[in-house]
Amino acid sequence: MDETSPTGSPSAGSPPTIGVIGLGRMGAPIARALTAEFAVGGFDIDPTRGGSVPGLRSFGSVGDLAAASDVLVTVLPGLAELQEVMRSALPALRRGGLWADLTSGDPAVTRDLAAQVHERGIDVVSAPMGGSVAEAERAALIFYLGGAESAVERALPVLRPLSRPDGLRRAGSRPEDGQIVKLLANGLWFAHALAAAEALLIGQGWGMQPSDLHRLLRDSAGGSRFLDDHAERLLDGDYLTTFGLDRVVDELDAVAAMGRVAGAPTPVLDASGAAHRAALERYGSELGELLAVRMLEEDAGRTLRRERR
Known part of the structure; x- marks a missing residue:
């Protein structure tokens, strides 16, 4: 049984279910690190990539993964991929959930997408990454965090296992601040x-x-x-x-x-x-x-x- 509140957010004391979209060079090590602490689902345009993440539950579509996740994490190559993914993910996101975007994008696009997500009662944190594939493998990334304080607080337990000790850096209260x-x-x-x-x-x-x-x-x-x-x-x-x-x-x-x-x-x-x-x-x-x-x-x-x- 799915232990969620009426709003769709996880019950008190219940760890959130994480959905990771993008299992490429950066997304795969990120998903592997998260599976040590959370139930993690994943989607990639290349369905074979999920096999590189032990313990990952693979989903056949962006929408199915978004609907099953308390926290949706996007780790995509760039802006075009992010926009395409969010067209499918946005209608399926759980009210009361959290979207954490780790993609390096465009602050204007982040601002517009965040406004659409907020309208559905979902928190947004933009946390573009600094670091290489090797640093992702070592869970030693840097994240520039943009979003409301309450949203960032929700994102920290998800991002902390991926970052180096000083790697969680507050950029500002707007989602686009991290991208800037x-x-x-x-x-x-x-x-x-x-x-x-x-x-x-x-x-x-x-x-x-x-x-x-x-x-x-x-x-x-x-x-x-x-x-x-x-x-x-x-x-x-x-x-x-x-x-x-x-x-x-x-x-x-x-x-x-x-x-x-x-x-x-x-x-x-x-x-x-x-x-x-x-x-x-x-x-x-x-x-x-x-x-x-x-x-x-x-x-x-x-x-x-x-x-x-």
Whole structure:
């Protein structure tokens, strides 16, 4: 028997039933972590993916999963997939339930979807993720939480098993606030990666070894999260192939649109967006967050690699 209150929310003391939509590179490890503490159902457009999550109850449709879940968690590749899923999920969501969206999307779309969900008596938390597939596997993600305080409090027990100790970061009281922070953070990272690669190529052209220059720049006034945590992988020839270049461009286009709405000039972020669009034209929708850096290397006629001693 389903132990729910008349509103459809779980009875006091009863753990909520979690539904996860999206069981890909990020969604599968998230669902695996949740099955340790909750009853979890799942749906993915590829029905074979549910088999990678022991203990998961697979559903045949978005609507069926949404109707069976106290908390619906969406972990999708991007905005288009989110909008398509919510067209089917929205009519089936339980009144009194909670929708937690972990997708990196668009604040305007999040605001509009949240308004529709709220009209049905359902709480909304936008919690776009920061982190890699490896960090998802280690349950060491960062989440930027946007939503009413009461909704966030409901979401915390679901998100805490997925995050690192300091990973639950309050962005604001509106669902779109989480998306704003995440998109701006990503926009800065992509710009920092390009600027750092340009600096390393300049130094290399003047006879310095990229790894030596990286070590010096990392601890300088020009340091960045990219230089701290990710440039080492570039020097090993890794272009971070867990995120598609087309998704990078989608996010940078969303940042540019945010700037226009805000009336803020964005020449640096626009230049980064143009470079990433040029990389997309060259390589297509390949996996690789640093493919725009690969384009710089090709245009310079050399690669940024650790020297062999």
